[in-house]
Amino acid sequence: MKKFKFNLSEEELKKRTSKTYLVTKKFLAPDAPEYLELEEGDKKALSHLVRAANIIEKINMQLDCHDNLDFLEFLKAEIKKGNKIAKLTKILFDAQKGMNATDTMSNKINLAKGIKELPGKGVYPKDLTKEEFHKILEEMIKDKKIDEVKKILTQRSVVERSGNHLVGIDYVDKFSKECGEIADELEKAAETSTNEDFNEYLILQAKALRTADPTFDAFADKKWASLQDTPLEFTITRENYEDEMTGTIMENPKLQKLLEKHGITPVAKDFLGGRVGIVNKKGTEALTAIKKYLPKLAENMPFNNEYEQNITQDAKQTMVDVDMVQAAGDVGAYRGGITLAENLPNDDKPSLLIGGGRRNVYHRQIRFISDKKKLQKRLDAILDKDQHKYYLDEADHWFTIGHENAHSLGPKKACEKLGKYRNIIEENKADMASLAFVDLLTELGMYSQEQRKQIIVTFVADNFLKSKPSLSQAHRVRTVMQNNYLAKKGAYKIIDGKIHVNIDKVVPAAKAMLDEIIRIQIEEDFNKADKYVKENFVWSDNMEFIAKKLQKVNKSLNGRLATKLADKLAKGYSL
Ligand SMILES: [Zn+2]
Numbered sequence: 001m002k003k004f005k006f007n008l009s010e011e012e013l014k015k016r017t018s019k020t021y022l023v024t025k026k027f028l029a030p031d032a033p034e035y036l037e038l039e040e041g042d043k044k045a046l047s048h049l050v051r052a053a054n055i056i057e058k059i060n061m062q063l064d065c066h067d068n069l070d071f072l073e074f075l076k077a078e079i080k081k082g083n084k085i086a087k088l089t090k091i092l093f094d095a096q097k098g099m100n101a102t103d104t105m106s107n108k109i110n111l112a113k114g115i116k117e118l119p120g121k122g123v124y125p126k127d128l129t130k131e132e133f134h135k136i137l138e139e140m141i142k143d144k145k146i147d148e149v150k151k152i153l154t155q156r157s158v159v160e161r162s163g164n165h166l167v168g169i170d171y172v173d174k175f176s177k178e179c180g181e182i183a184d185e186l187e188k189a190a191e192t193s194t195n196e197d198f199n200e201y202l203i204l205q206a207k208a209l210r211t212a213d214p215t216f217d218a219f220a221d222k223k224w225a226s227l228q229d230t231p232l233e234f235t236i237t238r239e240n241y242e243d244e245m246t247g248t249i250m251e252n253p254k255l256q257k258l259l260e261k262h263g264i265t266p267v268a269k270d271f272l273g274g275r276v277g278i279v280n281k282k283g284t285e286a287l288t289a290i291k292k293y294l295p296k297l298a299e300n301m302p303f304n305n306e307y308e309q310n311i312t313q314d315a316k317q318t319m320v321d322v323d324m325v326q327a328a329g330d331v332g333a334y335r336g337g338i339t340l341a342e343n344l345p346n347d348d349k350p351s352l353l354i355g356g357g358r359r360n361v362y363h364r365q366i367r368f369i370s371d372k373k374k375l376q377k378r379l380d381a382i383l384d385k386d387q388h389k390y391y392l393d394e395a396d397h398w399f400t401i402g403h404e405n406a407h408s409l410g411p412k413k414a415c416e417k418l419g420k421y422r423n424i425i426e427e428n429k430a431d432m433a434s435l436a437f438v439d440l441l442t443e444l445g446m447y448s449q450e451q452r453k454q455i456i457v458t459f460v461a462d463n464f465l466k467s468k469p470s471l472s473q474a475h476r477v478r479t480v481m482q483n484n485y486l487a488k489k490g491a492y493k494i495i496d497g498k499i500h501v502n503i504d505k506v507v508p509a510a511k512a513m514l515d516e517i518i519r520i521q522i523e524e525d526f527n528k529a530d531k532y533v534k535e536n537f538v539w540s541d542n543m544e545f546i547a548k549k550l551q552k553v554n555k556s557l558n559g560r561l562a563t564k565l566a567d568k569l570a571k572g573y574s575l
Contacts, residue, residue, distance in 0.1 A: 001070070001073060001074060001077060002067070002070040002071075002073075002074060003074065004067075004070075004071055004074050004112040004113070004115070005112060005113040005114070006085050006086070006089055006111070006112065006113070007110050007111055007112055007113045008085075008089065008092075008109075008111065010084065010085050010088065013085060013088035013089060013091075013092070014088065016092060016557055016558070017088050017091045017092060020555050020556070021555055021556055021557045021558070022091070022092075022095065022556065022557065022558055022559060022560060023370075023556045023558075023559040023560075024559065024560055024561070024562050025338070025365055025366055025368075025559060025560070025561050025562070026365060026370075026562045026564075027324045027325055027326065027327070027365050027561055027562060027563045027564070027565065027566065028277075028278070028323055028324065028325050028365070028564075028565045029564040029565055030564060030565050030568050032323070032565065034278045034280070034323045035278065035325075035565055038231060038232075038278065039194050039231070040192075041192040041193060041194045042192070042193055042194050042195075042231050042232055044189075044192040045188075045189040045190075045191075045192045045193035045232060046189075046232060046276065046278075046325065046569060047569035047570070047571075048185040048186070048188045048189035049185070049186075049189050049232065049234045049276045049326075050276050050325060050326050050566045050569045050570045051185045051569075051570055052182045052185035052186055052189070052234070052274060052276075053234075053273075053274025053275065053276050053326045053327075053328040053329070053566075054274070054326070054328050054570055055178050055181050055182045055185070055274075056178075056182060056236060056272050056273065056274035056328055056329045057097065057273075057274060057328035057329040057332075058178055059171070059175045059178050059179075059272055059329070060097070060271055060272045060273065060328075060329030060330050061097065061098060061122075061329070062122050062175070063121060063122050063123050063158070063171075063269070063271055063272065064097075064098045064100075064121055064122050064242070064271065064330075064333075065098055065099050065100060065115070065117070065118075065121060065122045066122045066126050067099060067112070067115050068098050068099055068122070071093070071099050071111070071112055071115075072093065074086075075089060075090045075093060076090075089111050091560070092109070092111060092558070093111055094560065095334045095558055095559065095560035095561075096109070096111075096333055096334060096335055096558070097328075097329065097330075097332060097333035097334075098333065099111045099112055099115055100115070100116065100117040101333070101334075101335040101336070101558070102335050102336050102470075102473065103335075103336050103557040103558045104336045104337065104466055104467070104556060104557055104558060105466060105467045105551075105557060106336070106467045106468060106469050106470055106473065106476070107557075109558075118245075119243075119244040119245045119248070120133075120159070120243065120244070120245035121242055121243060121244075121245075121269075121271075122158075123157075123158050123159060123243060123245075123269045124159045124245050125159065125160060125161050125166075128159075128161075128166075128245075130245065130248045133166075133245065133248070134248070134249065134252050134255050136164070136165060136166050137149060137152070137153075137166075137249075137255060137259075138255055138258065139164075139165070140152075140165055140166070141258055141259070141262065145165070146262050146264070148165070148167065148168070149259070149262075149264060150168075150264055151167070151168035151169075151170070152166050152167070152168035153168070153246065153249075153259075153264060153265075153266040153267065154168065154170075154214075154267055155238070155240055155267040155268060155269055155270045155348055156170055156171050156172075156214065156217075156269075156270055157169055157170050157171065157174075157269070158171065158174045170212035171212075171270075171272075172208075172209060172210075172211065172212035173212045179209040179210070180209070180210065182206075182209050183205075183206035183207075183209040183210050184206075186202040186203075186205055186206040186209075186234075187202070187203065187206050189202055189234075190202040190203050190206075193231075193232060194231065195229075195230045195231060195232070197223070197226070197227060197230060198227060198230040198231075198232060198234075200223055201220065201223040201224050201227060202234070204216070204219050204220040204223050205220040205224070205236065207219075207220070208220045214350050215350070217349070217350065217351070218349070218350040218351040218353070218354050218356065219351075219354075220351075221344075221345045221349055221350075221351035221356055222351045222354060222355070222356030222357075224359065225316070225318060225344075225345065225351065225356050225357045225358055225359040226316070226318060226357065226359075227318060227320075227359065228318045228319075228320065229279075230279060231278065231279060232276075232277070232278060232279065233275065233276065233277040233278065233279050233320060233322045233361060234274075234275065234276055235273075235274075235275040235331075235342075235344065235361060236272060236273070236274060237272065237273035237274070237275055237329075237330060237331040237342060237344060238270040238271070238272060238273075238344070238345070238346070238349070239270065239271060239273075239330065239331075239342070239344075239346060240267070240268035240269055240270050240271065240346070240348070240423075241271070241423050241474055241475075242269075242271045242330070243268040243269040243271075244420065244472055245269075246266050246267065246268045246269060247266075247268055247416075247419040247420045247422065248419070248420070249266045249419070250266075250416070250417055250418065250419030250420075250526050251419060251420075251526070256417075265416050266416060267348050267414070267416055268416075268422075271329070271330040272329050272330055273327065273328060273329040273330035273331025273332060273333075274326065274327075274328040274329055274331070275322075275324075275326070275327055275328075275331050275332075275361065275363075276324075276325045276326040276327075276328075276566065277322035277323055277324045277325050277326075277361075277363075278322065278323045278325065279320045279321070279322055279323075280320075280321045280322060280323050280364060282321075283321025283362070283364060284319070284320050284321045286321070287319045287320070287321055287360070287362065287401060288319060289446060290319075290401055290402070290405055290441075290446065291317065291319070293441060293444055293446060294317060294405060294408070294409075296440070296444065297405070297406075297409055297433075297437055297440070297441075298409055300437065300440060301409050301410055301433070301518065302511075302514055302515045302518045302519075303515075303518055303519065303522060306522055307410075307411040307412065307413075307522055308411070308412045309409070309410070309411075309412060316355075316356070316357025316358070317357055317358055317359070317360070317405065317408055318357065318358075318359045318360070319359065319360035319361075319362070319401075319404075319405075320359070320360070320361055320362070321362045321364055322361055322362060322363060322364060323364050323365065324363050324364060324365045324366070325563070325565050325566050325569075326563055326566035327363070327561060327563075332561055334558050334559040334560055334561070335558070336473075336476075336558060337475070337559075338366055338559065338561075339363070339366070340362065340363055340366050340367050340397075340400050341360060341361060341362040341363060341400050341401075341403075341404050342360070342361055342404070343358055343359070343360045343404040343405070343407040343408060344358065344359060344361075345358065346414070347412070347413060347414040347415075348414040348416070352412075358407075358408050360401075360404045360405065362397075362400070362401075362404075367393075367396070367397055367400075369393050374553065374554065375393065377553045378550065378553045378554065379391055379461070381549040381550070381552070381553050382461065382464065382498060382499055382546050382549055382550065383457075383461050383498055383499050384495065384498045384499060384500040384501070385498070387457050387499075387500065387501055390453045390454050390456075390457035390458070390501075390503075391454070391457055391458050391461055392454045392458055393458075394454075395451065395454040395455045395457075395458040395459075396458050396459075396462060398447070398451065398454075398455055399434055399435070399455050399458065399459055400434075401434075402433070402434030402435070402437060402438070402441075403430045403431055403433075403434040404430070405434075406429065406430040406431075406433035406434050406437075407426070407429075407430050409433055410429055410433070410518055410521060411518070411521045411522055413521075413524075415521050415524055417524040417525070417526060418520070418521075418524060418526060418529045419526055419529075420471075420472075421526070421529040421530065421532075421533050422529075423474040424474045424477050424478050424481075424533060425478075425517055425520060425521065425529060425532075425533070426521075427474055427475055427478045428478040428481060428482065428513075428517055429514065429517045429518065429521065431478065431479075431482060432482065432510045432511075432513045432514040432517060433510075433514055435455075435456070435459060435506065435507060435510035436507060436510040436511045436514045438452055438455050438456060438507055439452070439507045453503055456501065456503050456506045456507070457501050457503065459506070460486065460491065460492050460499065460501045460506060461499060461501070463479055463482055463483045463486070464483065464499070464543060464546045464547065464550065465479055465480065465483075465543070465547060465550075466547055466550045466551055466554065467547055467551070468480070468539040468543075468544075468547070471537070477533070477537055480536075480537055480538070480539060480543065481533065481536035481537050482513065482536075483540075483543060484536050484537075484538050484540060485509060485512075485513045485536055486506065486509050487540065487542065488509075489505060489508070489509035489512065490502055490505050490509075491505040491506045491509045492506075494542050494545070494546075497545075497549075499546065516532060520532055
């Protein structure tokens with residue numbers, strides 16, 4: 001067994017695993033009415049789905065870091081011996097779902113000495129530098145190894161060394177044992193689950209896990225995205241925020257031109273998650289209110305005569321609110337935060353080319369606020385007292401609905417050429433479109449005047465972070481950029497040490513920023529994106545001032561999931 005040295009001291013671990021510093025999000029428990037009310041067949045199916053999700057986690061751990069699984073084995077052995085540090089370290093390992101993470105203060109947390117996060121995570125060779133990566137690709141193209149290069153630069157391959165060259169192995173081939181096990185579980189779930197459409201999806205998904213062929217994934221994704229009225233929710237989430245290696249090609253114009261000449265578009269690697277839940281009917285009804293406005297929103301996107309819209313008139317967009325049972329792998333990894341919702345498949349996926357739509361899934365238990373007192377303390381510390389009445393946590397959910405749907409608006413392309421800025425700009429677009437349309441949706445009757453103010457004030461107050469992020473934290477970088485932009489446009493001021501929102505200036509500011517974003521997505525010019533991000537990603541004195549106050553009120557450094565129902569259903573199938 002591989003040996004490791006622990007990186008955090010017992011004192012540090014005790015602090016980081018205590019209630020104040022590690023928040024817990026509670027997923028459904030075995031006695032949850034949502035579970036007890038399910039039909040027997042769906043209950044049985046649910047246990048297979050949880051097992052499938054847990055196996056996905058095992059794959060993702062390997063994509064995330066070369067040493068994750070060895071370290072987990074080491075931890076378990078040390079815990080057996082009674083090692084206290086191992087026990088505490090494992091709490092963080094389970095929360096982060098891996099050895100390396102970034103906490104809410106943007107500190108890098110490494111659980112073992114000498115093992116750090118790599119730009120290529122676990123999907124590129126450990127010792128491969130950006131320079132060597134580019135050099136090898138150039139050589140391989142010179143040697144006419146075009147198909148081989150294509151395999152290296154897809155979103156679904158692990159890259160390994162092969163002599164002096166590199167080779168890309170499709171996830172399904174690389175993890176054929178695990179993928180087969182997941183497929184088995186999905187097929188078993190399809191035997192008892194009560195919904196035919198859902199079962200059809202499970203069978204298609206199982207097929208896509210048995211043969212390494214993106215076409216099968218496209219069929220599965222297309223069916224998945226059409227699911228609206230099913231009792232259960234299951235998703236293999238595939239997002240590519242973590243890979244910081246593939247995108248470096250866009251910083252090398254010579255190599256990029258060479259690839260373009262051969263029709264190769266490098267796509268960042270997918271990281272995998274398994275989401276299992278029970279669809280909440282009432283919550284879902286509330287969500288779908290926005291659906292009828294989507295064509296109108298598409299009409300109002302900036303420069304919309306210059307591109308094909310992401311969303312068509314018949315708006316193939318489904319959306320469900322889900323009571324969470326399991327979030328395994330990438331989707332469940334707490335690394336300073338965890339996602340409230342996802343709109344999948346992303347623009348790089350082939351299902352969108354065969355007429356497939358997209359589906360939003362909202363994570364109910366993630367958005368629930370457990371500590372209202374703490375929230376009040378936060379408002380007291382940072383927000384103008386006269387505007388407290390407009391702060392509403394529910395308004396954040398309405399904003400998120402706008403955000404997720406906005407991912408389906410705008411130019412229909414994946415913008416790979418924007419490299420490391422691609423995700424920052426896409427998230428920036430979703431936020432600013434959500435905000436830019438608040439007035440229009442109020443006019444159209446979706447929001448009341450009161451709700452309009454609540455969304456605006458809540459957004460601006462939540463746009464202040466506890467610490468300055470690093471450039472690789474796409475989600476947080478765009479928050480800083482927006483904050484700066486709003487300040488520039490006079491959308492808020494700091495008065496007597498508190499944020500005062502100039503409510504009527506927020507939506508026009510968002511519209512102006514959205515114009516700039518869409519322009520960049522249309523032009524797909526790396527240098528322009530670089531300039532735009534650098535101009536706006538400035539940590540101001542006001543941000544630092546509010547951050548200090550936030551740090552005092554909210555001490556949490558990370559979070560974790562409590563998945564009692566999933567743990568019971570998985571029975572020994574967990575990692
Ligand atoms: Zn988003």
